[in-house]
Amino acid sequence: MTWSQRLEELTDGRTIERGQIYAASGRVESLREADGRVSATVQGTEKYRVELTADTYWCDCPVGVTGEFCKHCVAVAVEYEYGSEASAVPLAEHDVPAPDASNGVALWLDGLSADELRTLLVEAIERVDGMAEFVARAQIDATDDLATLADEVADTFSPRRRFYDYRDANDYATGVEPLVQLIEDRAAREGTAEFLRIVQKAIDQAVRTILRSDDSSGLQGMQIDRLLDAHLRAATRSSLSKADAKKLVTWLASFTFSGKQDFFHIDIDKYAHAIGPAGLQEYRRRLDAAAAKDSDDLAVRYAHGRLVILDGDVEQIVAHFGGALEGAYSFVHVVEALEEAGHATEAVDYARRGVAAHPQAPQLGPLVERVVSDARGRGALDEVVAVRRSRFEHHPSTTTFLALERDAVAAGQWTDSDHAATGAALSKVDPRGWVNLLHERRDDAAWTAALDAADRIDVDLWTKLLARRAKTDPASTLPHYQRLVDDVLVKADRQNYRTAARLLRDMRDAASAAGISPEFERVLADIKERNRRRPKFFDELRRAGLTR
Numbered sequence: 123m124t125w126s127q128r129l130e131e132l133t134d135g136r137t138i139e140r141g142q143i144y145a146a147s148g149r150v151e152s153l154r155e156a157d158g159r160v161s162a163t164v165q166g167t168e169k170y171r172v173e174l175t176a177d178t179y180w181c182d183c184p185v186g187v188t189g190e191f192c193k194h195c196v197a198v199a200v201e202y203e204y205g206s207e208a209s210a211v212p213l214a215e216h217d218v219p220a221p222d223a224s225n226g227v228a229l230w231l232d233g234l235s236a237d238e239l240r241t242l243l244v245e246a247i248e249r250v251d252g253m254a255e256f257v258a259r260a261q262i263d264a265t266d267d268l269a270t271l272a273d274e275v276a277d278t279f280s281p282r283r284r285f286y287d288y289r290d291a292n293d294y295a296t297g298v299e300p301l302v303q304l305i306e307d308r309a310a311r312e313g314t315a316e317f318l319r320i321v322q323k324a325i326d327q328a329v330r331t332i333l334r335s336d337d338s339s340g341l342q343g344m345q346i347d348r349l350l351d352a353h354l355r356a357a358t359r360s361s362l363s364k365a366d367a368k369k370l371v372t373w374l375a376s377f378t379f380s381g382k383q384d385f386f387h388i389d390i391d392k393y394a395h396a397i398g399p400a401g402l403q404e405y406r407r408r409l410d411a412a413a414a415k416d417s418d419d420l421a422v423r424y425a426h427g428r429l430v431i432l433d434g435d436v437e438q439i440v441a442h443f444g445g446a447l448e449g450a451y452s453f454v455h456v457v458e459a460l461e462e463a464g465h466a467t468e469a470v471d472y473a474r475r476g477v478a479a480h481p482q483a484p485q486l487g488p489l490v491e492r493v494v495s496d497a498r499g500r501g502a503l504d505e506v507v508a509v510r511r512s513r514f515e516h517h518p519s520t521t522t523f524l525a526l527e528r529d530a531v532a533a534g535q536w537t538d539s540d541h542a543a544t545g546a547a548l549s550k551v552d553p554r555g556w557v558n559l560l561h562e563r564r565d566d567a568a569w570t571a572a573l574d575a576a577d578r579i580d581v582d583l584w585t586k587l588l589a590r591r592a593k594t595d596p597a598s599t600l601p602h603y604q605r606l607v608d609d610v611l612v613k614a615d616r617q618n619y620r621t622a623a624r625l626l627r628d629m630r631d632a633a634s635a636a637g638i639s640p641e642f643e644r645v646l647a648d649i650k651e652r653n654r655r656r657p658k659f660f661d662e663l664r665r666a667g668l669t670r
Contacts, residue, residue, distance in 0.1 A: 125174065125199035132179075132191035136273070141196020150201040160202050164194040168296055172198045184297045188282060271308075272320050274301060279327035286335035294331060295341035302345050309352035313359030315366035321353045322373050329383050346386055354389070357396040364400065371401045371408075378421050379412040387424050391432035402432075427459070434463045440472070450476060450483035457492055470496045477509070481516040494529070503533040518548050520555040553578045557587070565590055581606055581621065589628065597636040603629035604645055611653060619659040623666040630668070 129138050144150065144164060151169075153162040160174040170183040172194050185192040278301050286294055305321055325346060332342045362370065370393070378388050390405055397405065406429065413422045430442045440447075444456040453476025460469035473492040480486060490513050497505040510526040523544055530536035549556040553575035560568035561583070572579050572587050579587075584606055588599045603625055610622045626646060633642035646668065653659050663669040 124203055126203050129191075129196060129199065133196065137191070137193050138196055141193040142200055144193060144197035145200035145204070150197050153198070153201055155202070160198060162198045162201065164197050166194055166300075168300070170194045174198060174202070184282065184294070185277065268314075268316050268320060271304075271317075272323070275320055275324045275327070279324050279331070281327065281331040281334060284334060286331065288336045288338055291332075291335040291337050292339055292341055294335070295339075295345055298328070298345065302348055306348060306352045309356040309359075311359075313356050313361070315360070315362055315369070318353065318356055318360065318370060321349060321356060322377075325349045325353065325377070329386065333383065343385075350386060350388070354392055357393055360396050362396060364398075367397045367401045368404065371397050371404045375405055375408040375412075378425055379408060384419075384421055387421065389428050390425060391428045394432060431459055431463045434465070436460065436463075436465055436468055439463060439465075444472075447475075447479075450480040450485040450489070452476075453479070454485060454488050457489060477513075481512065484517060486513070486517070487521075503529075504535075507533050507535050514544060515547075518544075518551050520548070520552065520559055523548050523559070549575065554580065554583060558583060561587060561590070565594070576602075576605075581610065581625075585625070585628070588632070592628070592632040592635065596632040597638060599632045600629060600636075600638075600641065600645070603632065607649060611649075611659070614656060616658055616662075619656070619662040622659070623662040623668060626663070626668055627666045 144166070149165040151163045151165065153160070155161075158175055162172050163169050164172055164181075166183060170181055170186065172181045172186075173179070174195065179191055179195050180186065181192050181194045183192055183194055186194060278298050281294075283290060301324070305324060308317065309321070328342065328346050328349060332346065335342055337343055357370070374388050374390060374393065374397075377383075377386075378390075390402075394402055409422065409425050409429070412419065413426070416422065427442055430438050439459045440456050443459045444452040447453060447456070453472055457469045457473050457476070460466075460472060470492060473489040473496075476489040477486055477493060490509060493509055494506050497503075497509065507526070507530050510522070510529050514522040514526045526544065527536060527541070530540065545556055545560075548559075549571060553571070557568050557571045557575070557579055560571055568587060569591055572584070584602065588602060592599050607622045607625050607629070610618045610625070626649070629645070630639070630642050633639050650660075650663075650669065660669060
């Protein structure tokens, strides 16, 4: 009995149809037969491996690993039996043959639904040059009907393990990624209630999975964020009935206040158009009920904040996000919320207050940028430089130095004495940062600054400085190479041995360039003698070509 004759025994009709479409679309690749085993790869949501024998089958897709005869197995079986007749043809250029027992393509085309046939047509047209606009229109009208999409979401997103370890979690994320992309693409043009419910199903199942996953890589979390963004985009395009708007509010509130998860948030203010005034009122009622149980709950406070932004009252915004305005972060939160609510003038005002109240706080960056942006927009370049200079004086760092230098140069207010004074201040608190800045611009100045703070410059930066210095004055680098090697070898460690060997190799090259190789050989001999009880160090020297 052939595989095609066994398909109905092995799986259901919908899976057979999908597999047949995969085969006809040219998704089966690298088909081989050897020792009674048929193997291939199939381009599904990712590339899956399939193997078929006389009495066994296997696919590494999420469905296949459960032991099911999946659509990828169907595709390989069809491709194997019908060969080129089952592979994709540019249907835009060739007529579909009438059903006939002698025609392999027609064997599976006969009986396919109109939606499945349209899907196949779109996939074939995508391969025809010059048809991009037609494909875009066809995708809007025909590709992946919502019932099929709902089935795919249910099949692909539903968790099938009690726990997903790191590898399993990443495999899950890889498996659902094509559907995530499809949902993102469709959200740009679809706003129906049915589509919203499908996206909600995907989000719910993805959240169920991440709650039982090691998502150290963050892939699943990022996908859920993207699905939430897609849901919002679709909702903003929607025109829902009162009943559907109420269902949407029910899901939004359940997702936020059910207690099943507390790390993904809904910006309810951005759903105001979709749910309407009645929906907002219902959401507020549900929020009040959740607050009555735990007013300090993070989800409750976040939802309150979004509604405060939606209402737009400045005093309420300041009270909710800033409280007593005791720290720099309080001002940052207030400024961000005022910006979102459309109060640009008030945002600048509170940014200035925050900068004045906490001039030395490291968190002031966003407030400084807001003040600078406002001043620059008004053409007040003197104010821009003054704000930058004050920020550097209170919080000297490479970041504030570069910002001051850039804007002062643009305003024509940067001199050599300014550079020297700010550099001296920076070198006191961050000598490495100052040397690194100079290293990228002024070799001699960087070298001098490094000598002044030799013990505060790490090996990596010293290596860069020495490599640059060796091009102009190689002899001067030798004492510093020797010092670094001695410092590195204080600790017996394989990585330290590798670093020491690399430094010695660079030192040898510098000595050769300076014409003083014998001096290097004396240093190397001394280092070998002092470390003669470290065989692993000698292994690294041999790898570096420094000993036999």
